[in-house]
Amino acid sequence: MRPKILIARAVFPDVIARLAERFDVESNQDDHIHSAAELAEKIRDKDAVYITGSERMSAELIAAAPRLKAICNMAVGYNNIDVDAATAAGVMVTNTPDVLNQTTADMAWALLMAAARRITESEHWLRAGHWKKWRYDGMLGADVHGATLGIIGMGRIGQAIARRSIGFDMQVLYHNRSRLTPEQEAHANDARYVSKEDLLRQADHVVLVLPYSPQSHHTIGAPELALMKPTATLVNIARGGIVDDVALIAALRAHRIGAAGLDVFENEPAFHPDFLGLSNVVLTPHIGSATEPTRRAMAECAAANLVAALSGEIPPNLLNPGVDRNLKRST
Numbered sequence: 494m495r496p497k498i499l500i501a502r503a504v505f506p507d508v509i510a511r512l513a514e515r516f517d518v519e520s521n522q523d524d525h526i527h528s529a530a531e532l533a534e535k536i537r538d539k540d541a542v543y544i545t546g547s548e549r550m551s552a553e554l555i556a557a558a559p560r561l562k563a564i565c566n567m568a569v570g571y572n573n574i575d576v577d578a579a580t581a582a583g584v585m586v587t588n589t590p591d592v593l594n595q596t597t598a599d600m601a602w603a604l605l606m607a608a609a610r611r612i613t614e615s616e617h618w619l620r621a622g623h624w625k626k627w628r629y630d631g632m633l634g635a636d637v638h639g640a641t642l643g644i645i646g647m648g649r650i651g652q653a654i655a656r657r658s659i660g661f662d663m664q665v666l667y668h669n670r671s672r673l674t675p676e677q678e679a680h681a682n683d684a685r686y687v688s689k690e691d692l693l694r695q696a697d698h699v700v701l702v703l704p705y706s707p708q709s710h711h712t713i714g715a716p717e718l719a720l721m722k723p724t725a726t727l728v729n730i731a732r733g734g735i736v737d738d739v740a741l742i743a744a745l746r747a748h749r750i751g752a753a754g755l756d757v758f759e760n761e762p763a764f765h766p767d768f769l770g771l772s773n774v775v776l777t778p779h780i781g782s783a784t785e786p787t788r789r790a791m792a793e794c795a796a797a798n799l800v801a802a803l804s805g806e807i808p809p810n811l812l813n814p815g816v817d818r819n820l821k822r823s824t
């Protein structure tokens with residue numbers, strides 16, 4: 494009998510076709526958002542599930558799928574998966590690292606530039622017909638060139654963001670769980686390791702690129718925003734929940750910081766409506782990796798992990814190498 498898999502969301506048709514050569518595939522090209530109960534029902538008899546960062550694989554769901562051998566996430570972040578529960582149940586978990594580093598680094602810069610130079614605010618103003626004359630003090634923003642860039646979370650994407658700052662003659666400060674090697678720091682525009690507090694006090698532009706976990710919940714809240722310069726820009730391309738959105742709204746409204754560029758939100762896609770009333774924030778709908786080549790690379794990476802997992806091989810991007818794969822009978 495061929496293994497059964499669920500592809501929980503719409504994905505490139507050719508990726509589905511390739512998986513269908515090996516597996517009995519249940520797909521969802523209508524892109525219906527399954528409730529947890531629907532997902533539980535669908536994965537009950539499945540050997541693997543291919544999900545995106547939007548599907549939550551809780552311990553309860555994993556327990557509801559006795560045949561499940563692999564959860565393959567089409568995302569680099571995997572805070573949507575209870576990895577400990579998967580490991581305890583003998584289920585492999587994979588993600589799609591590296592293939593999106595450069596595209597996501599580009600996005601951080603797009604948001605930084607747009608927020609600092611008031612690009613979307615200016616465009617809305619122009620479209621609304623307000624542009625009647627040039628003014629010496631019209632839409633003044635913050636300089637990016639020559640400024641100090643602070644990066645919180647200095648993994649591969651953070652380092653790619655830092656390297657792009659060389660062309661802007663910027664100084665780079667970073668904060669991370671662990672310090673980079675001197676070679677990595679040199680390669681990241683001579684990035685200097687500092688405490689989170691020093692970074693927030695000194696940086697003109699702060700970019701958040703750290704993974705979400707209970708430890709990183711509200712890494713930026715009211716006390717941290719209070720440390721930032723009144724002209725500073727805050728960019729979040731990491732995950733909702735790393736920033737306390739209510740505190741950020743209050744800080745933007747009171748101009749305690751200059752501007753923000755946000756690609757991720759608490760409770761997205763149902764983000765806080767008060768953001769919409771603020772002109773000093775650039776809002777995008779979680780599109781950090783959204784280019785055709787990168788989304789394809791992610792889709793293919795997730796598929797390759799799934800094929801390996803169900804072929805008795807170690808998937809290239811296995812997140813829980815300690816998993817006892819013998820807990821599951823082989824396919």
Ligand code: GLV
Nearest residue numbers: 546567568569570
């Ligand atoms: C996107 O947010 C990802 O984690 O890939």
